[in-house]
Amino acid sequence: MTAYDRIFAAVFPPPSESSLPTPKATPLLGAGGFEDSAEAHIIIDWDPQDSATEQIQWERAWHTATTFLSLPNEELPPAHGESNRNRLHGKWWKPCTPEVSSAIKYLVSPDARGLQLRRNQQEFDLMHWYFEEVGLRHYVHFALKEDDFAHAIPNVVKYLERAYIVYLHNLQDYVYPLCQNRAEEQRRLFMSKLTGLFTYSLPQRRVNDLLREFLSERAEIILEASSKLHPAAEDEECVDQHTRKALWRLQDIGLGDARIRKIFAEVMGELLSKYIKRSYTGRWQSNSDVSAKLHHWVENRFARTIVEVLAVLNTSPSKHSTHKKESSIIDKNNEITLADLGTWQEIAINRLGALRTEELFDIVVQWDNDSKGAIEDLKHYVTTTAARTHLTDSFSDALGRRLLQPGAATTEILRFYISAIRAFAVLDPKGVLLDRVARPIRRYLRDRDDTVAIVVASLLADAKDPSPGADVLQEIATEMEKNTISGAQDDDEGDLDFDDMEWMPDPVDAGPEYKKSKLLDVVGSLISLLESKEIFVKEFQQVLGERLLKQDKDFEKEIRVLELLKARFGEASLQACEVMLRDILDSRRVDAVIRNEENLTMSVTGEPLAAVHARILSHLFWPSLHSESFALPPEISAIQARYEQGFETLKQSRKLTWLHALGQVTVHLELEDRTLTEVVQTWQASVIYAFQNGDDDDNGGSHPVSKTVAQLTTELSMSDAL
Numbered sequence: 201m202t203a204y205d206r207i208f209a210a211v212f213p214p215p216s217e218s219s220l221p222t223p224k225a226t227p228l229l230g231a232g233g234f235e236d237s238a239e240a241h242i243i244i245d246w247d248p249q250d251s252a253t254e255q256i257q258w259e260r261a262w263h264t265a266t267t268f269l270s271l272p273n274e275e276l277p278p279a280h281g282e283s284n285r286n287r288l289h290g291k292w293w294k295p296c297t298p299e300v301s302s303a304i305k306y307l308v309s310p311d312a313r314g315l316q317l318r319r320n321q322q323e324f325d326l327m328h329w330y331f332e333e334v335g336l337r338h339y340v341h342f343a344l345k346e347d348d349f350a351h352a353i354p355n356v357v358k359y360l361e362r363a364y365i366v367y368l369h370n371l372q373d374y375v376y377p378l379c380q381n382r383a384e385e386q387r388r389l390f391m392s393k394l395t396g397l398f399t400y401s402l403p404q405r406r407v408n409d410l411l412r413e414f415l416s417e418r419a420e421i422i423l424e425a426s427s428k429l430h431p432a433a434e435d436e437e438c439v440d441q442h443t444r445k446a447l448w449r450l451q452d453i454g455l456g457d458a459r460i461r462k463i464f465a466e467v468m469g470e471l472l473s474k475y476i477k478r479s480y481t482g483r484w485q486s487n488s489d490v491s492a493k494l495h496h497w498v499e500n501r502f503a504r505t506i507v508e509v510l511a512v513l514n515t516s517p518s519k520h521s522t523h524k525k526e527s528s529i530i531d532k533n534n535e536i537t538l539a540d541l542g543t544w545q546e547i548a549i550n551r552l553g554a555l556r557t558e559e560l561f562d563i564v565v566q567w568d569n570d571s572k573g574a575i576e577d578l579k580h581y582v583t584t585t586a587a588r589t590h591l592t593d594s595f596s597d598a599l600g601r602r603l604l605q606p607g608a609a610t611t612e613i614l615r616f617y618i619s620a621i622r623a624f625a626v627l628d629p630k631g632v633l634l635d636r637v638a639r640p641i642r643r644y645l646r647d648r649d650d651t652v653a654i655v656v657a658s659l660l661a662d663a664k665d666p667s668p669g670a671d672v673l674q675e676i677a678t679e680m681e682k683n684t685i686s687g688a689q690d691d692d693e694g695d696l697d698f699d700d701m702e703w704m705p706d707p708v709d710a711g712p713e714y715k716k717s718k719l720l721d722v723v724g725s726l727i728s729l730l731e732s733k734e735i736f737v738k739e740f741q742q743v744l745g746e747r748l749l750k751q752d753k754d755f756e757k758e759i760r761v762l763e764l765l766k767a768r769f770g771e772a773s774l775q776a777c778e779v780m781l782r783d784i785l786d787s788r789r790v791d792a793v794i795r796n797e798e799n800l801t802m803s804v805t806g807e808p809l810a811a812v813h814a815r816i817l818s819h820l821f822w823p824s825l826h827s828e829s830f831a832l833p834p835e836i837s838a839i840q841a842r843y844e845q846g847f848e849t850l851k852q853s854r855k856l857t858w859l860h861a862l863g864q865v866t867v868h869l870e871l872e873d874r875t876l877t878e879v880v881q882t883w884q885a886s887v888i889y890a891f892q893n894g895d896d897d898d899n900g901g902s903h904p905v906s907k908t909v910a911q912l913t914t915e916l917s918m919s920d921a922l
Contacts, residue, residue, distance in 0.1 A: 257306070262326075264303040268294060269330055269370055271338045276362050292366055296374045305378045308386075326375070327386055334367045335397045356410060357446065360398055360453040367394065398453055411460055415467045418443040422505050423471055447512040464509060469547075472502065476551050480577075484563060488573030491580050494552060498545045506544075553581025557591050561598040567619040575626045582627065585709050592636040599637070604644045610651055611673055614658075614726070617641050618675045621722050632707045638725070645729055652739045655726050659740075659761050660747055679722040680761065723764070733769045740765065741777050742823050748784045749815065749862055755781065779821040787815040794846035800839060812839045816847075816856070826861040830918040832882070833889045886916055 272292065307326045371390060376383040422443065450460065475497075480490050556563070556578045563574045582588045603616055620641070624634035645651045650671070658676035661668050668674050730736050744758060758781060766774050791813050795801065803809050819825070832840070844856050865885035869876040880888070890912060891905045913920060 258324075261303040261306045262324075264300055265307055265326060266329060266333075268296070268300045268304075269326075269375075270333060271366070273338075273342070275342050276366055293369050301374065301378070304375055308375060308379050308382075327371075327390060330371065330375075331390060331393050335393070339363060339367075339397060339401070356402075356407065357449045357453065361449060363398075364394070364453050395453065399459075408459070408463060411463050412467060414446070415460075415464050416471065418446070419464075419467060419471055419505055419509075420474075423475060423501055444508065444512055447509060451512060461510075461513060464513075468502070468506060472548060473551050476548065476555055480552060481555065481559070484559075484566070484571035484574035486570055486572040486576075488576045490552065490573070490577050491549060494548050495545050498548045499541060502548070503541055503544060549580050550587070552577060553587060553591075556581065557594050560591070560595050561602060564616060564619045564623050567623050572623075572626060575623055578627055582633070588633060588709060592633055595637050596640060599640055604640060610645070610648045610654055611671065613641065613645060613648075614651070614654060614673055615675055617645070617725075618673070618679070618722055621725055630707050630710075632710050635710070642729055652730060652736055653743070655729065656736070656740045656743045659723070659726075660743060660758060662757075676723070676726060680757070724768070727765065727768055733773060737765070737769060737773050737777075738823075740774075741780070744777055745780060745823050745825075748780060750864065755784065776821040779818055783817050783821075784815060787817075790816055790847070790850065793850060794843060797849070798842050798846040800842060800846075809839055810835060812836065812843060814843060814847075814856075817859075819857075825859055827859060828861040828883070828919060828921075830860060830883055830886060831916045832860065832886055883918065886918070887912060890915060 276292075304326070368390075371387075376387055379386050476494070480494075483490060556574050559574060560578070563571045578591070582591055603613060617638070620637065621634060624631070624637065627633060654671050654673065655676065657669075657671055658673040659680050661672045661674065661677040663674055663677035663681050665672075665674070665677075668677070727736065740761075744762075747758065748755070762774060762777055762781065766778075771778075795813075800809060800812065817825075831837075840858060847854070847856050860882045863882035864879055865882055866877065866879050867885050867888055869878070869888070890907065907915075909920075912918065
C-alpha cells in the first residue's frame with residue numbers, strides 16, 4: 201500500500217466484511233448457493249414465516265444485488281464520446297434481469313419484509329454498502345490519480361464526470377425507481393456523500409489554483425479586459441455559454457460549493473483592478489468622463505457576469521440538469537439589488553481612486569500639460585476620512601522618494617510646489633489636503649540657501665521674457681501677473697471675522713496647525729515660506745536695488761510687488777525699499793531739471809555732448825553698493841563736473857558722490873566689417889575708450905593700439921580685479 205493509499209485509508213476505513221457480497225454458500229444453513237450466473241432465480245414473492253428461511257432469502261438477495269452493483273477492479277474508461285459510452289455497457293453497465301430487480305427491490309423497497317426487519321441497521325443498508333464499494337474501494341484505488349490534476353480545470357471536470365457517470369448509472373436506472381417515496385431522499389444522500397468524497401479527496405491547493413485560473417480566464421474574456429488569451433473573433437455569447445456549461449458541470453460534481461464562490465469573488469476583485477489599470481492609467485484629460493464610464497461598465501458588464509455565475513452556482517444540480525439548453529437560469533433569489541450594484545460601483549470608484557493616488561505625483565508634475573481630469577476623478581474618491589488620509593500619506597511618501605532629495609534643483613522643487621497648490625486647490629478647495637502635503641515641501645525649501653533669491657527674482661521677473669534665466673521661475677511671474685493686492689492676507693491675522701456672514705468652521709479633519717484661507721494664493725504661499733521676514737525683506741531689497749539701477753522704465757511690477765509685501769509684512773519692514781523706489785522716480789525729474797539748467801546737451805564750443813544721466817540715491821536706505829573708483833574719459837569727467845554744479849545749485853545742502861562702478865554706458869564699436877552697439881558697465885567702457893585713439897601713419901590711417909594690463913591699471917587708476 202502506497203503512502204497515498206494509507207492517507208485515504210485513514211480517512212475512509214476499508215469496508216467491513218458484512219458489506220462485501222455474500223458468498224454463494226450460506227454458512228448459516230450449510231446449503232448450496234446460487235449458481236455462478238447472473239440468471240440465478242430468487243423467489244421473493246413468498247412471504248416466509250420462519251426467520252431462518254427469511255435470512256436465507258435476504259442473504260441470497262444481498263449476494264445477487266451486490267454482485268450486480270460491484271465495479272470491476274480496473275481504471276475507469278473515458279466517459280465522453282459515443283464510442284466510449286458504448287464501452288461502458290457490458291462490463292460497467294450490466295443489463296438488469298428480473299431476478300436482479302427483484303433482489304434489489306427486496307433490499308430497498310420500504311414495503312419489503314426484509315428491509316422492515318433490518319431497519320436502522322447500517323450493515324444491512326444497500327446504499328451504504330454501495331458508497332463504501334464505490335468510495336472506499338474503487339475510487340481510492342482505481343479512479344483517484346494525481347496526474348489528472350496537473351492540467352487545467354476542464355481536465356479535472358472530465359475526470360470527475362467520468363467517475364460521476366459510472367458510479368451513478370446503476371443507482372439512477374435500477375435502484376432509485378424501486379425505492380418508491382424514499383427515492384429522492386436516497387438520491388440526495390448518496391449525492392451528498394459522493395460530492396463530499398470528490399471535494400475532500402482532491403489536492404485542495406492545486407484544485408484551488410486550477411479553479412482560480414479557469415475563472416480568471418473565462419471572466420476576463422467576458423469582461424473584455426484582455427483579448428490576448430483567445431482569438432479576437434471569438435463570439436462573446438459563445439464564451440458565455442461555454443462558461444455557463446462549465447460551471448454547471450462543476451456544480452454537478454460537487455465543486456460548486458462555498459469554495460468556488462470565495463475564489464470567484466477574489467477573481468472578480470482582481471479583474472476589476474486589472475481592468476481599471478489597463479483602461480484608465482494615464483488618462484488625465486480635462487472634463488473627465490471616467491467615473492461615468494466606469495459606473496456604466498460595472499452595471500452592464502461586471503454585474504451581469506456576477507449574476508450569470510451566481511445563477512449557476514445557486515441552482516441545484518437537479519434543477520439545471522434539465523435546462524442546459526437554455527441560455528441562462530436566474531432564480532429570483534439571485535437578482536442583484538440596487539444596493540449591491542451601488543456597492544460594486546463604489547468599490548470600482550475606490551479602485552480608480554487608488555490608481556489615481558498612485559499616479560498623483562506624476563499628475564502634479566504634468567499639471568501644465570492638461571492632467572486636470574485625473575484630479576476630477578479623485579474628487580469622487582476623497583469623500584471619507586480614510587481615503588483622504590491614504591492620499592496624503594501616499595503623496596508625502598512619494599515626495600520623500602522622488603523630489604525632496606539633495607540632487608533636485610530648487611527651481612524644480614518650487615515648480616512642483618506651485619503645481620501642487622494648483623492641483624490641490626481643485627481637489628480640495630478648503631485647503632486641508634494641501635496643508636498636509638505642503639508641510640514637508642515648505643520645511644525642505646526653508647533649508648535651501650537659494651530659495652529666497654529665486655522667489656524674489658521670480659516675483660520681479662517678466663512673465664513674457666523668453667529667456668528668464670536659470671534662477672527665475674516664470675510660473676511665479678505668471679502668478680504675480682494674476683495676483684491682486686486684496687488676495688494677500690496676513691498669516692498672523694485671526695480667521696474670525698464677525699462681519700463675515702458666510703463664515704464656516706474648520707473641516708473636521710483639519711490639523712491643529714491648519715490655517716483657513718479664502719484663496720489658495722500661490723504667491724502668498726511662496727512669500728510665507730520663511731518664518732523670518734527679515735531674511736526675505738533683505739533679499740528683496742538687494743534684488744530690487746539691482747533692478748532699479750539696471751532698468752529704465754515705469755517700474756509698475758516693482759511697485760505692485762512692494763505693495764503686496766507691505767500688506768503681508770507691514771510698511772515699517774519695507775520702508776527702505778519704498779525710499780529706494782522713490783529715489784529712482786525722483787531722479788528722473790531732478791535729472792531733467794539739471795540737464796536743462798546746465799545745457800548738458802551742448803559743449804561750450806557748440807559741439808554735441810555725450811548724454812549723461814544720473815540716478816541720485818539716498819545711501820542710508822540702499823544696500824551695500826559697489827564703490828570702486830577709476831578714471832573716466834576726460835569728456836565724461838567734464839560733464840560730471842557741470843552736473844555736480846547744477847545739483848548743488850538745485851540742492852544747496854546736499855553733495856553728489858559718484859559711484860562709477862554702478863553705471864551703464866551705451867557704446868558703438870566701429871569694426872572693419874560691422875558696427876556693434878552694446879550696453880556695458882562703466883569700467884568696461886573706460887577700458888574700451890583707452891583703445892580709441894591710435895597713432896596716424898604716413899597714409900593718413902591709424903595703427904592698432906595695444907596696451908598691457910599694467911599700463912591700463914596705471915592709466916585708468918583701476919584695480920586688478922576690474
